[in-house]
Amino acid sequence: MSKRIFFPVLFLWLMVIVSPSAAQQKADTTYTFRFVQKKGMFYVPFENNSRELTRLIKCIESNKSDIANGQLPLYVDGYCNSLNSEAKNLATAKIRANRVKSELITRAGIKEENFITRNHATEGDFVTVRMTVPVKETAATDAEAEARRKAEAERLEAEKRAEQERLAEEQRKAEEARLAAEKAEAEKAAQQNTLADTPSETKITNDYHLSLRANLLRWATLTPDLGLEWRICPSWGIAVNGSWTSWSWSDKDRRYALWEVAPEVRYYMGEKKAWYLGAMFKAGEFNYKLSDTGKQGDLMGGGITAGYQLRLNKALDLDFNLGLGYLNADYEKYEVIDGVRVRRGNETKDWWGPINAGVTLVWKLF
Incomplete structure (x- = not known):
């Protein structure tokens, strides 16, 4: 009987001790x-x-x-x-x-x-x-907590992989953009080298040292005109034009004669070196008798010139030019009586305005 009572009491006592510990x-x-x-x-x-x-x-x-x-x-x-x-x-x-x-x-x-x-x-x-x-x-039970931790770890891993993939894609795109830029730069450099090796229109137009010139406007007035230009470099040139004529009619009662020399320094501008500005000096003598009174004397002056050279082909250009400046003319008047010139006085005139105009054919010699 005592054993029957002892074991239940012992079991209850252990439960009391263990329960707080488990709790x-x-x-x-x-x-x-x-x-x-x-x-x-x-x-x-x-x-x-x-x-x-x-x-x-x-x-x-x-x-x-x-x-x-x-x-x-x-x-x-x-x-x-x-x-x-x-x-x-x-x-x-x-x-x-x-x-x-x-x-x-x-x-x-x-x-x-x-x-x-x-x-x-x-x-x-x-x-x-x-x-x-x-x-x-x-x-939550331990199993649920473990499952939640495992799910969270998987989600974090998935996010980490997605971030790594995003960074890898960004790096790939950046590398493609860099390679494309390098390729474009290389193509541009190759094109520039090709253009440098190929004679361009600018070089064809201006790659010469000496040219022969003829002002067609002068020739149209029966005044022969010839000149030369020396291109020191693509931007600078020295030109000189000369004109000469001598005509008489009406039994020598009418006369048209002159000679002029006009040296000029030019500065060519622009990529094709077609436009230019210049400084001109002009000197010469004339003898005009287009009415009863003739005028014979000399002239001198100079001014600023501007023009444009139009390329016709590899050897020929057309030079359109205009000069503005000052001319001074000293001359004497005369009449012709019985074939003898009779002096009628002297005059001096100053002129400000156009001093030269030309449509000049340029033939590039070499």
Whole structure:
């Protein structure tokens, strides 16, 4: 009879001893809050943040007295690895952890001293809150917690792979853009080299040293005109034109005679060296008797010239030019009486305005 009483009493006593020990077993419960890459703002509706926050607040309320007296601290870990330096990642992780703690302080009525915080520049863009709560108070079993941790690890791994693939794609595109730019630069350089090796229109037009010139306007007035131009270089040239004529009619009562020499220095402009500006000097003598009174004397002056050379072919150009400046003419008047010239006085005239005009055929000798 005593044995029958002893064993039940012993069993009950062991249950009393073991039960508090079993009740004191604790398990970690982790809550994960996701963040947008490179951002520190805590968006509650983002992904599963709202559900996790509801679960965490419920757990805090169930263990609030232990949390308040410091027996059950909340371990907060902030993570960030989406920025380009460890310092920036740690700073953003700290901001994220503080945002989550502020949300819990506001909603669950706990204090800063109830948290133990750490920040990490690794793994991803999230914040975890971990509580070591008694097993009897934890709704999830160990198997569920393990499954959740495994699922979270798989999601983090998938996000990490996606980020690596994105970075690899960006690097591939950047490399393609760099190769395309190098190819375009090489093609441009090759084209420039080809143009440099191929005689261009500019070179064909101006690659000569000496040319023969004839002012067609002068020839149209029966005043033969010839000249030469020496191109010192593509931009500079020295030209000289000369005109001479001598005509008489009406039994020598009418006369048209002159000679002129006009040296000129030119500066050619533009890519094709077709436009130019120049400085001209002109000197000569004349003898005009187109009415009863004739004029015979000399002239001298100079001015600024401008023109354009139009390429006709490899050997010929047309030179359109105009000169503006000053001419001085000293001459004497005369009449012819019985075949004898009779002087009728002297005159001097100054002229400001056009002093030269030409449509000149240029024949490039070499």
